[in-house]
Amino acid sequence: MTDTNAGSEDFPTPSDADLKASLTPEQYEVTQCSATEQPFTGEYWDTHDPGMYRCVVCDVPLFDSETKFDSGSGWPSFYQPASDDAIDERVDRSLNAVRTEIRCKNCGAHLGHVFPDGWDQPTGLRYCTNSAALRLDPRQPGQQG
Ligand SMILES: [Zn+2]
Numbered sequence: 001m002t003d004t005n006a007g008s009e010d011f012p013t014p015s016d017a018d019l020k021a022s023l024t025p026e027q028y029e030v031t032q033c034s035a036t037e038q039p040f041t042g043e044y045w046d047t048h049d050p051g052m053y054r055c056v057v058c059d060v061p062l063f064d065s066e067t068k069f070d071s072g073s074g075w076p077s078f079y080q081p082a083s084d085d086a087i088d089e090r091v092d093r094s095l096n097a098v099r100t101e102i103r104c105k106n107c108g109a110h111l112g113h114v115f116p117d118g119w120d121q122p123t124g125l126r127y128c129t130n131s132a133a134l135r136l137d138p139r140q141p142g143q144q145g
Helices: 018-023 025-033
Strands: 051-055 063-065 089-091 099-104 109-120 124-129 134-138
Touching: 018 025, 025 109, 063 134, 089 109
Parallel strands: none
Antiparallel strands: 051 063, 051 134, 089 099, 099 109, 109 124
16 A cells, blocks of 8 residues: 555545545545535534544544533534544644544544534543544443443
8 A cells, every 4th residue: 555644444435436435425525625514514513422433434442422511602512532542633723713623533533623612521632523433332321431
């Protein structure tokens, strides 16, 4: 493989052609072109089901439903990632603002942005994501992990 964003052995990243075939146009636009879905329209902004939110591209666990909260933004919001090395943060100076973009560390998929305004949350952070970048892996009641 020569792709620089080929992902890890456990979570290989599909080729661009495969992504175009497997993702919806919106999922592709968000994860590959850093688009933002319209608020209050995504699949998960108002979801409260227990489970693990995985990267829609490479399936890596990104956010646990335990850390999801209602931010009122219309996008799925979490106060921390599922693990310390799940997320890549980088400065985003688009739209005449300085924001911190969050990406899947494994495959580079654009997820959204992180803001320091989760005032009532344990970390004080709000990981504001696009539903289109995530896939909820439901957890049965009583099941671990
Ligand atoms: Zn990924």
